Amino acid sequence: MGSSNSDDAGVYKITNDVAVVFTTDFFTPIVDDPYSFGAIAAANSLSDVYAMGGRAIASLNMAMLPSDSKFFPYIRQIMQGGIDKMKEAGVSVIGGHTVKDKEPKFGYAVLGLIHPDKILDNAKAKPGDALILTKKIGTGIVSTGIKAGMCSNAVIEELTSSMAALNKRASEIMLEIGVSTATDITGFGLIGHLSEVLNASKCQSRLYSSRVPYFDEAVRLAERDIAPGGTLGNLKIYNPIIEWSKGVTDSEQVMMNDAQTSGGLLIFVPQERKDKLVGALQKENILAAHIGDVLSENIKSDKKVFVEK
Structure with missing residues (x-):
C-alpha cells in the first residue's frame, strides 16, 4: 500500500499473516521546553501507525540540530523526551541519524506490524x-x-x-x-x-x-x-x-x-x-x-x- 489514497503510512505485505507499517515525521520545535519537544515529536511520529490499526515496535530517530556547544544540553533533553515517550509506547529506539542544521528539527521513522486483512486504510x-x-x-x-x-x-x-x-x-x-x-x-x-x-x-x-x-x-x-x-x-x-x-x-x-x-x-x-x-x-x-x-x-x-x- 503506497501513497495513491494519501494513507497515513505505507504498508508492505510479508506473509499472509504479517505486514509491516512504515511512517516517518519530523518538525521544528512546537514548544519551548526541549524535553516536551522530544516527547511530542515521538507521539506524533507513532500516530500514523496507530491510525492504520498497527502495532508500533521499533523506531529510528532523525535529528537535525545546531552544532554550537551551547545547544548540547538541549540535545540531551530532546533525545530523552523522545526516548521516554517511545518507552511509554513500548517501542524500541534502535538507532537514528543526526545532521548539523541551524534550526533544530526532530522526529522518528517508525516500524509497525499489522495483519494484511486488518489494515484501516x-x-x-x-x-x-x-x-x-x-x-x-x-x-x-x-x-x-x-x-x-x-x-x-x-x-x-x-x-x-x-x-x-x-x-x-x-x-x-x-x-x-x-x-x-x-x-x-x-x-x-x-x-x-x-x-x-x-x-x-x-x-x-x-x-x-x-x-x-x-x-x-x-x-x-x-x-x-x-x-x-x-x-x-x-x-x-x-x-x-x-x-x-x-x-x-x-x-x-x-x-x-x-x-x-x-x-x-x-x-x-x-x-x-x-x-x-x-x-x-x-x-x-x-x-x-x-x-x-x-x-x-x-x-x-x-x-x-x-x-x-
Whole structure:
C-alpha cells in the first residue's frame, strides 16, 4: 500500500499473516521546553501507525540540530523526551541519524506490524459511519499565540499535554470495538484529513461545527484573526469542497482547517457501535466527540463536506 489514497503510512505485505507499517515525521520545535519537544515529536511520529490499526515496535530517530556547544544540553533533553515517550509506547529506539542544521528539527521513522486483512486504510469508510474525534482541535492556532506571547502558562501546559499524549490506547480500543477505518489529524487539519478518507472511499460527510471540541484559547485567538500560515493555506485549498451553512462563523471555519501537530484520531465507526466506542474511550479518560457522520447516500454535488452549526 503506497501513497495513491494519501494513507497515513505505507504498508508492505510479508506473509499472509504479517505486514509491516512504515511512517516517518519530523518538525521544528512546537514548544519551548526541549524535553516536551522530544516527547511530542515521538507521539506524533507513532500516530500514523496507530491510525492504520498497527502495532508500533521499533523506531529510528532523525535529528537535525545546531552544532554550537551551547545547544548540547538541549540535545540531551530532546533525545530523552523522545526516548521516554517511545518507552511509554513500548517501542524500541534502535538507532537514528543526526545532521548539523541551524534550526533544530526532530522526529522518528517508525516500524509497525499489522495483519494484511486488518489494515484501516482510507478507502474503507462506509455510508452512515459516525465520526468520532479523540483530541481537541486548535494546536496550530494556540502555538502561534504562544510564540506571540499571548498565552498563559496554563494554556501552554494544556497544549503540551494534549500533543504529547499517545493515540495508542485509543487505537487499541477502536480495534477491540470494530470500526470501519481511522485517520490521525495533523498538518492538513480536520477538514483536510477527513477529505482524504472521503475521496478514497467515494463518500461525503456532514459535520457539526458546534460539536467539534476546540481548545478554549484557540477560539479566543481565532476570533482575533490569529492563525498560522499553514492553517490559512488549508482553508484556501479545501474551501472548494466544503459547503458551509450560514450559522458557521469565520473563526470556526479557520479552526476546522487548523494545521494540527500530534492531533487525535478521527474514527469512522458504524452507527450501531458508536455508543460502545464512545463509552469505552471515555472510560479511559479519552475524549470521544461525535462531530458528524458519513452521509448514507451521496448528494449530487462536487462538495465533499457539508458543515452545519
